[in-house]
Amino acid sequence: MYIGEIARLTGASAKAIRHYESLGLLGRVERAGAYRHYREAELQQVQLIRQAQGLGFRLAELVALLGGRTGEPDWLALAQAMARKRASIAGEVARLQALDLRLQAVSEEILGCLETTPAVLAQCDLTPPARVLSEA
Incomplete structure (x- = not known):
């Protein structure tokens, strides 16, 4: 062909x-x-x-x-390369899951502060939420 x-x-x-x-x-x-x-x-x-x-x-x-x-x-080498790629992907998935948890924590902190009364809202340190973000 x-x-x-x-x-x-x-x-x-x-x-x-x-x-x-x-x-x-x-x-x-x-x-x-x-x-x-x-x-x-x-x-x-x-x-x-x-x-x-x-x-x-x-x-x-x-x-x-x-x-x-x-x-x-080289089927054996291909299978081994796939195993390495899967391990790399698993590491990336774990990293992204940890990032998602940090994002959720920051979001919950922000929403918690927004739900408080204005007098207490001044005590919320929303800018920047460096404490949680710096843990990245």
Whole structure:
């Protein structure tokens, strides 16, 4: 199949497919004269690349993982890279949850002060709520 067909089937642009090839992610692509001729293996490789990118992998990371010129992805290395990415995401989730708790505390503090009478409101230190925000 030609580049237009593989682009249509994978959702990757022709430019992206040529870029994958230049990085060595597709191995050796056959040529029919001036035209690239893609096989089923390259179609599957482009689909795998697109799926990996959708999971947050950069092309630079994929070069070592997806086999390139050897033609076969390093499945063990790919699984290990996914485990590392999941651990990184878990850390980011924990960081965001802690941030959410701090935001909730500041919001509750502000709302608590706003619910008080005007005489007591003057005692609320709302600007800036540095005590809670500085704990970040």
